[in-house]
Amino acid sequence: MANVATSKKACTVNPLKMSQPIGGTLAFMGIRGSMPLLHGSQGCTSFGLVLFVRHFREAIPMQTTAMSEVATVIGGFENVEQAVVNIANRTKPEIIGICSTGVTETKGDDVEGFIKLIRQRHPELDHIALVYVSTPDFKDAFQDGWQKTVAKIVDEIVDVPAPGAERDKRRINVLPGCHLTPGDIEELREIILAFGLEPTFLPDLSGSLDGHIPDDFTPTTLGGVGLPEIAAMGSAGFTIAVGNHMHRAAEAMEKKTGVPYAVFDRLTGLTPNDELMSLLASLSGQAVPNKFRRQRSQLIDAMLDGHFSFGGKKIAVGAEPDLMWAISSWLTEMGAEITAAVTTTASPLLEKMPTQDVLIGDLEDLEARAADCDLIITHSHGRQAAERLGIPLFRYGLPTFDRLGAAHRVSVGYRGSRDLIFEIGNIFMADGHEPDENTWRQVDEHADSDGAAAAAH
Template sequence: MAKIVTQTKSCTVNPLRMSQPLGAALAFMGLRNAMPLLHGSQGCTSFGLVLFVRHFRESIPMQTTAMSEVATVLGGFENVEQAIVNIVGRTKPDVIGICTTGVTEIKGDDLDGFIKVVRGNHPELANVALVPVSTPDFKGAFEDGFAATVAKIVDVLVEGPAPGAARDPAKLNVLAGSHLTPGDIDELRDIIEAFGLVPTFLPDISGSLDGHLPDDFTPTTHGGVSVAEVAAMGRAGHTLALGEQMRKAAAALEAKAGVPFTLLQRLTGLAASDELVATLAKISGRPVPQKYRRQRSQLVDAMLDGHFYFGGKQIAIGAEPDMLLNIGGWLADMGCSVAAAVTTTNSPALAQVPSDEVLIGDLEDLETRAEDCDLLVTHSHGRQASERLGVPLFRVGIPMFDRLGAAHQVAVGYRGTRDLIFAIGNLFIANIKEPDVDAWRSAAVDPDQVDAPATAH
């Protein structure tokens, strides 16, 4: 059980955390033909836009209610109404996701109430779904905003089952947390379909942010799960909730439509992948396909080949709770020790992180704690600490702006875990210090340097 500690200093230095509205915007981007709308100053949207563009290397649909100082003080109803009307006029979306920000929360703008009035004033907007979500950026983090949004989408868009209507046992809802990449979702889809199940991912950023060439340029998301598909989720036989953050949405779906759920906190590692595959076998009533038996065997082999390099390594991780538990838990499975764990917000997942302590803090905290570590695992903003400490950095999470392929980094299932062993194992190998006579002389003092087979050259 990790002890959860909150940083007490006043000044955050080199933030790890990002704000709730951005997590909310990402969740809305997993809906088809959607436009996320941040209710705040135009800067709130513009910063988020730049962040996502650099991470995904894609055009990003995101709009703003462009609140001025005066509008903020007087209340933002008119801006919200105008924004909705303008967005519908310009981009014809199926759904607009409206997220509050710090200023509009302080003012106390009531989005649910606003939308009722907008609905009354504009009957012509009846076929556009409007989903408001409260995401003040002075509390919580990206993951919280994402989770709240998925729960709200379930609440607003999922239809309760018609009385007497039969469930479709082949249909499986998959609530995908913010720690999953488009590549992860594609991989999970393949695995689920191999069991004859038909998954509906919510949100599904694999369709919208996977970097593909659309046939035409649309200013909204080109891909993702449709409003109709979300509405039909109440008729599925079962729900898989991926990540602790999805518990609330899964519970909402169960309460609303009676769909039972299974929550998988982790998806990386042998035991976690076994649990995923066994769950799918149980839900579908089918045997595990040969392909995945083979992949499991490959993963076991990769663990055997790789464990030399992972054993005894000290790791410093800075990530949001679900990512931290998933990656940290897996590294511990491989024989590493999570010497420093820094995260962004509180979560029931944190207690299970295999570390003495989890600190809700920033990258300055991580840097201080990472001094004697062998590997730094965090998003691209860890690059300065990595340089200063001379400790290699493995990039996970958002933002990843200084490497290609952020959307297609896969870390789930047998194959994802196998490839992750290779990627991180190779980083360890590249950083092996070649033994020389002095190394042997000092070996008694610092035995770590010579305990791995030296195959770096």
């Protein structure tokens, strides 16, 4: 069991975490026809906008209530009303997702009350969903904002099935965590479809931020899950949540609609994907398709090929709790050692981390603990620390702005886990950590003995 501590420094140096409203905004971007709206100053929205543009390299729809000092003191109703009306008239969204920020939370704006009054004064907006999420950026972190937003969408948009209505057992709800990329979501969709099941993802970044070229310009999100599909999730047969922080949304779904659920704290590695395949086979009544059996065999072979490069390596990881848990658990299974772990917010997973200590801190804390490591794993803001220490950096998580293809990286499923072995293993080999001749000789002797034993048997 890891010891979990929180940094007591007077200030954050080289921040690791991103704020709650940014996490909530990204969740709204997984809905078709959405316009995220940050209730705060223009600078709050500009920061998030630049971060997303640099990571996804796409046009990002975001708006702000543009709170000034005077408006903040007086109250933000007029700013919220004007922003909602202008967005409705100019961009024609299906949903406006409103996230609070630190300045408006400190003032204590009653945004839920604002929305009720706006509804009364502007009946022409009845066809637009208005969803408000309290996401103060002076507490918690990115994945907290994401989980609150998904849970709120479930509470407000998912319909309660009629009494006695029969569930469609072929339909599966999937609630992906914020640590999954659009590429991860697409991989999970292909896996579920292969079992003859019909998945609905909430949110679905694979439809809106997967880097495609639209036929026509739209000022809102380019794709994602639609409001009718979200409303119908209450009649699905089962819910799969990916990431411990998605417990809240899965529980909200079950409480409101009665749909049972299972939570996978990670889908990187052999065992959790075996469990996923077993669940999907049970839900569909079908055998696991042969292509996944072959992918499993490929993953095992890659683990055998790669564990000599991973064995005994000391690794420092800085990431959101669920992302850190997924990559660290997998690295430990590959024979590596997590000697430095720094994260952004509290989580039940932190005490289970395969390391001695976990610190809720910043990248300066990670740098101080990573001096004797063989690899640093964090997002692109860790590049300066890696350069100072002379240690290779594996860019993982959001934001990754100095490399192409971050949105398309896949690290879930058998294929994603296999490719992750190759990516990180190649970094070790390029940095002079390739196994020596004695190690390869032992491998050959082991293979020869296994082959002879198999032949004799």
